[in-house]
Amino acid sequence: MSPALEARQVKNADDTRQSLLEAAFDEIHRFGYQAASLNAILERTGVTKGALYHHFGSKLALGYAVLDQEIATKLESTWFEPMRRPGNPVDILVDTIRKAGECIGVDEISLGCPLNNLAQEMSPIDDGFRQRIDSLYRRWQESISDLLARGQREGSVNSAINVTDTALFVLASLEGCMSMAKNAQSHDVLMSCGEGLLHYLENLRASPENQ
Amino acid sequence: MSPALEARQVKNADDTRQSLLEAAFDEIHRFGYQAASLNAILERTGVTKGALYHHFGSKLALGYAVLDQEIATKLESTWFEPMRRPGNPVDILVDTIRKAGECIGVDEISLGCPLNNLAQEMSPIDDGFRQRIDSLYRRWQESISDLLARGQREGSVNSAINVTDTALFVLASLEGCMSMAKNAQSHDVLMSCGEGLLHYLENLRASPENQ
């Protein structure tokens, strides 16, 4: 009975913590970190300020936790994990990008990529944010470069390209396309900009005579 | 004597206004629009709050003025104007990008592109900002697509590409490269990411047999 009670209490505490993280993610996604209001987060969750400061020592700690937990897990499931699956690397890259682009709503488009939002806002003014964002971008870049490197070993990706630099450019273009679509608030812009990226990716395939 | 005195007074007023615009640009560039402090701007310029509200009706009006005047003129001189000059279009594009990348300091890199910063922060929460930013991006895209279209007419650019979509992707990649470099706070990242873009631009040239 003791472990059951303990489990229930712990789960309730974890629930409040999680609901705070989710509300904070949304608030930050909408207004940015600096303009995010703790009071607004508390109002939406029904949690009190005492509870918030029990779980997170400061607004900064809450922001870091949003990055480390909410944003990192979202990236893992929609980008990193699909890219580890077997298959033709360029096909996988194209599929992952296309799938991410297709299943996104107009409201999500206009809110933009949460990671890029935080990067643009916080990296120049807080090194804690910057380093956390940097490590996530590095993992993202590595997911792509690992994929391309495998393609080179298997002969499906042009062996002349530098996979590290190419992965960086692909990631930059990806974020750039989302930025343009965000400001235009247009799914069409995302798609026609994405077409440019997909066209670039096709050029990465090994030319037939080399295969 | 009368016109001279008038000129001096008018010039003083214009000077105040201009120094407010410049300080506001810098403050917004550093901290974003929402976190930009009017008091900080006043402190740096030595202008009083009464003077600020004499020239600008609100913080929003000041923000719009920074976009319409400061940012727009900077874009014109470093991007739009060079692209209207005669010469091989792809060469011009490459030169303009390379030149912009070379003469930028590390501190400017970590502050990022002022237009992109404002776009990411403000476009979802204020339509006045969004529309102004959108029109600037459209002019930027047009500068590029006009250049590419001229190249197609002159036979130096691959006639198969859609110049509008290509210009959009080039612009997106450009902003993406600057975003990655901003977060990495690294000139090297800007350069190696920019190499990816320049490599893409080379593919836009008309293939020899078609010339």
Next chain:
DNA sequence: GGAGACATACCAACCAGTATGTATGTTGAT
């Protein structure tokens, strides 16, 4: 004497953060 170009003093709203209180367990000694 009236308009342009400020200067000074002030205000209500909001912000992150804190001090204090409390209800509910958990634990260890008797």
Next chain:
DNA sequence: ATCAACATACATACTGGTTGGTATGTCTCC
């Protein structure tokens, strides 16, 4: 088995500081 001591997980009320904005006064130039 019971009770004191302690810890967790909050809840309430408050504080000092900052924010954008305004009301009013002043000085100069035409």
